[in-house]
Amino acid sequence: MTLSSGLSSTRATIPVSFNGRRASCVLDTGSSAIIVSPMLARDVRLVGQDGTFEVAPDGQSYADRETRIPRFAVAGYVLRGVHALISSHLAGYTALCGYDFFMRFPTLIDRQHRAVTLYPAPSKIARMHCLPVNLSPRVPLARVEINGTWLSQIVLDSGMAGGGALWDGVRMSLRNPLVSNTGYSMNRAGFAGGFSCGGSAFVRFAPGTPASSMPMCTEEQRPDGYNGIIETNLPSVHAIAVDYPHRRICFDVAGFSQAWARFNNLRSP
Numbered sequence: 001m002t003l004s005s006g007l008s009s010t011r012a013t014i015p016v017s018f019n020g021r022r023a024s025c026v027l028d029t030g031s032s033a034i035i036v037s038p039m040l041a042r043d044v045r046l047v048g049q050d051g052t053f054e055v056a057p058d059g060q061s062y063a064d065r066e067t068r069i070p071r072f073a074v075a076g077y078v079l080r081g082v083h084a085l086i087s088s089h090l091a092g093y094t095a096l097c098g099y100d101f102f103m104r105f106p107t108l109i110d111r112q113h114r115a116v117t118l119y120p121a122p123s124k125i126a127r128m129h130c131l132p133v134n135l136s137p138r139v140p141l142a143r144v145e146i147n148g149t150w151l152s153q154i155v156l157d158s159g160m161a162g163g164g165a166l167w168d169g170v171r172m173s174l175r176n177p178l179v180s181n182t183g184y185s186m187n188r189a190g191f192a193g194g195f196s197c198g199g200s201a202f203v204r205f206a207p208g209t210p211a212s213s214m215p216m217c218t219e220e221q222r223p224d225g226y227n228g229i230i231e232t233n234l235p236s237v238h239a240i241a242v243d244y245p246h247r248r249i250c251f252d253v254a255g256f257s258q259a260w261a262r263f264n265n266l267r268s269p
Contacts, residue, residue, distance in 0.1 A: 001075045005109070005116045009161040010233035012109045014116050016097070017073045018044040023095050025074075027109055027116065028159025029242055029249070030229065031098025032138035033083060034069070037090035041067065048086050063088050075118055079104065096159060099138040102244045109158065112238040125241050128250035129206045131156075140242075140249055141226060145204040145211070148175035153227040156249055158240060163215030164203070164230035167222040176202075178216055203230055209253045212236045 006013035008026055016025045018036065021044045025034075036046065048065030064085040072082045083100055090096070101107075108120035117124075133140035133156065143152045151170055171178065178199035197217040204211040212234040232240055232251075239252035 001077075001119065002115055002117045003075055005114050007114070010231070011159055011161055012111065012116060012233075014074065014097070016095070017071075018046070018069055018095070019071050020044075020073075023093065025095045025097040025101075026159050027101075027107065027242070028096040028098050028157070029102065029140050029232070030155055030157030030159045031096045033085045033098050034072070034100050035064075035085045035087045035090060035096040035098060036067075037092060037094045038086055038088065039091075040093050040095055041086040043093070044069075046084070046086060074105070077105070077118070098159075099135075099244070102242045106245060107242045109240045109242070110238070111233065111240070120241060125243065125250050128239070128241055128252045129209065130241075130243075130248045130250040131205060133247055133249050135244060135247055137225075140244075142205075142249065144230065145207075146174060146216075146228070146230075147178065147201050149173060151227055155226050155229040156232050157229050158232045158242070160229060160231035161233065162231070163217070164201070164228060165217045165219055166201070166228040167226070168218050168220050169222065170227045171218050174201075178218070203234070205251050205253065209251075210236050 003014050006024055008024075012027045013024045014027065016023060018040065023040060041048070046067045046069065048067055064087045067084050067086050069082040069084050070080060072079045105118045106120065108117040108124060110116065131142045133142045140156045141153050142156050143150055144154050146166070178201055180199055196219070197215065199216050199218070200213050201216040202211040202213055214231065214234065236253055237251055241250035243250065
C-alpha cells in the first residue's frame with residue numbers, strides 16, 4: 001500500500017485517523033511510541049491515564065500521559081486499543097508515529113518521490129544498505145561514522161530536523177574534531193538546556209557511501225541516555241526503509257554500491 005507523503009520541515013508525514021478524525025502523523029523513529037498532542041487528544045476524546053516522563057532530543061523532560069486509541073486507521077488498515085502517549089512536548093494539532101506504529105507497519109519512506117509504502121516488497125529493500133539496530137529502548141540504536149570515527153549507541157531519528165546531538169564523552173574520541181560554524185547563532189535557551197551548538201560534522205551510515213555534513217550540538221550529559229542522536233533526513237538519502245520486525249533500518253543513499261546489495265542478500269534474515 002503506497003501513500004503520498006507530506007512534509008514537515010524535512011520530516012515525512014502520512015494521513016492517519018484517530019477515532020475517525022483525520023490527522024497528519026510524522027514518521028518518527030526517534031519516538032518510543034505513537035505520541036499525540038494535548039489538543040489532538042481532546043478533539044478525538046482520548047482518555048489520559050497514568051503519567052510518565054519523556055526526555056526529548058532537546059534534553060528537556062516533558063510530562064506525558066498513557067492512553068489507548070480505540071480506533072487507529074491508516075491506508076485501510078484499522079487497529080484497536082493501540083497504546084499511545086499524550087505529550088506536553090507537542091503543540092497544536094500534531095502526532096508522531098513512532099515505535100508502536102513501525103512494529104506493526106514495516107515502512108519504506110521514499111523521500112525522492114514523496115511517497116510512503118507500508119509492507120514494502122523485499123526486493124526493494126534488497127537493493128538498499130541495511131543497518132542492524134538495537135530496539136530494546138524502543139528507538140533504533142546503530143553504529144555510524146561521525147567525523148572519521150565509528151560510534152555505537154547512536155539513535156537514528158527520522159523525526160529530527162536540523163542535525164544531531166553528541167555526548168561530550170564520545171566527542172573527544174573523534175578522529176577529526178567538530179568544525180566550528182562561524183555563522184551559527186545560538187540562543188540562550190540552548191545553553192541553559194546543557195547543549196553547546198555551532199559545530200558541524202560529517203556523518204556516514206556505511207563504508208563506501210558518501211558522507212553528509214550536518215549541524216551538530218554537544219552535551220555534557222548523554223542525550224537521552226545514548227551516545228548521540230542524528231537525523232536521517234539528509235539530502236544524500238533518497239529513501240529509508242524502517243523494518244523493525246527484522247531489527248534493521250535501510251538506506252538508499254546517493255553513490256550506494258551494488259556490491260552492498262549483494263552483501264545484504266547474503267545476510268538478510
